[in-house]
Amino acid sequence: MASKQQPATAPDPADVSSESLTLVQAVRDGLATEMAIDEDVLMMGEDVGKNGGVFRATEGLYDEFGEHRVIDTPLAESGIVGTAIGMAAYGLRPVAEMQFMGFIYPAFDQIVSHAARLRNRSRGRFTCPMVIRAPYGGGIRAPEHHSESTEAFFVHQPGLKVAVPSTPYDAKGLLTSAIRDPDPVLFLEPKLIYRAFRGDVPDESYEIPLGEAAVRREGEDVTAYCWGAMAHRTVEAADNLAGEIDVEVVDLRSLSPLDRETIVESFEKTGRAVVVHEAPKTGGLAGEITATLQEESLLYQEAPIGRVTGFDTPFPLYALEDYYLPEPTRIEEGIRETVGF
């Protein structure tokens, strides 16, 4: 899935020395590249050191950068984020790994009460330039609490940024931006597509700016908004509909801040929209995108805005997860319904 819009700061992999990597390898490459550039960057979390992370996202970093920069911590999410806040306030740039997003909640208080508010509370005296990485989402036949997609909790929190890559290229570039960002960033990694495919990733350092969506596929009839693993299923659905319906696919990449300009621009071109996410429907980000379109572009609207989402149930154990997750059939049906209104 090639991006149709490459930011000016990001190199074209064809023009520079590149390697074909999976998404999780690109995360690792992004960490290693930035750690080599900035010695204040360090990586901390459960099993991130010698073991190289349960998904291998930090593989080899311990040998390369040593135990003081790739730190195996005690098993304590609030302790990891809370101590990372102290480090960030002191001038380091910690990257804290939550092993799974389903385990992030013990750290929720530290994220929303402190990381996100430190700059504001101290009127800029203290800042929190840290990244919290968390594999998220379903589809990998994992146990309970390993498949959550609750980005909306965090998007709701002022002071925090939330990014979600869907390609290896974006994974490295967005992670670099997240690490360099002066404010805390939650970096969600769609583990369903950690190893689903490869993409060319430049060896050099580059940034994909936070807050810029990518148009993955151009179309005239309807816009489908998506991110993470759902971006691929949405493109697949759009390809399946080709000839019948001309679908434009917008991959948000950054959920906070949202690229409202690209969101609105695409809608004003097509007049119809479907939002696809694997999170539960109620209170999910589709509601925010829908409201944005209502506020900004009501007169362009030719059909009710559709939502194809997970259900308002706890994420099921894996025997039923395929029914829970939007896949091309449901996405196609949602698009057809919107266009056929």
Added chain:
Amino acid sequence: MSTIQRDPDDRVQILDDSGHVRENAAVPDLSDDRLVEMYRDMRLARHLDERAVSLQRQGRMGTYPPMSGQEGAQVGSAYALDAEDWMFPSYREHAAVTVHGMPLSRTMLYWMGSEAGGKIPEDVNVFTVAVPIATQVPHATGMAWASKLRGEERAFLCYFGDGATSEGDFHEGLNFAGVFDVPAVFFCNNNQWAISVPRDRQTASETLAQKATAYGFEGVQVDGMDPLAVYQVTRDAVEKAKGPGPGELRPTLIEAVQYRFGAHTTADDPSVYRDEEEVERWKQKDPLPRMETFLRSTGRLDDETVDAIEAEIEDRVAETIEEVESMHRPEPAEMFEYVYRDMPERLDEQLRYLQRIRDEHGDDALLEG
């Protein structure tokens, strides 16, 4: 011998309840002037507290957490820090942060509802006030850890109450501190009550100090209403944080046993949950008369100096109140200014909306009362 290597149940005390130096106890190595300054800062804290409660009753200050009874623990511990060391307050350490360089006006401003009070001057090593319980403990560990990674020799003193020891963050912060051997001093102001819940409802442990054993470093209990004992214990902990002996870990947990004479906050009525008799019993240990008796009986303080101190602190607090009350109401734009370094478009739009509403309707239409 350091005060730290002792049985956690063996409470350190230098002054007896009436303020005389106990038999075999050594007065800390502080100059006469420093000892008198310590007394002055405790008096300042008590006076500030009384004025703040009064201002709250008059509607000139918001909800305020009083500290009377805890001056000895706050001032004694703060005196043990060197200028380059860091302090992590909870929401009640008005005296401790003042000793470490925080302007009194910032503290007053914060409790008068202005976020400008949260702006700590660049050269003051005090972290922001933490209102959620125990959440500052991992921050202190993290900062101490970062400092150690940078090869510095600094101590990081973190305050919290007895209720905080029930929270996960207390455990996680101390556990990390032990594992990574960071130069942190954890200072528990055990004032007996977490709002209405007594200390024995927080833990079945005999002491809070003994919890340190679980993290692999020393815990020590000190009479928190004895400023000299608090100073000595904290000083020993600070020195150990910076230069531990062979086989010693840097962190220390100090339990300063004390009492808050007043309410948890001005929104709280302690008569609902505790007896006046209990308060009176603890008032016999009031750190202020104890310190004054010690200084007078050892020839360090006389009536003239006491009068001068009293006049000085009353002027200082009065001037601060005047200064803070004469400040303008903060600009609404300040709500938006520090959310991110670079204001996102969405926030900028909301700011412009608020400005338009103010322009069109006038501030009076938007303000209650």
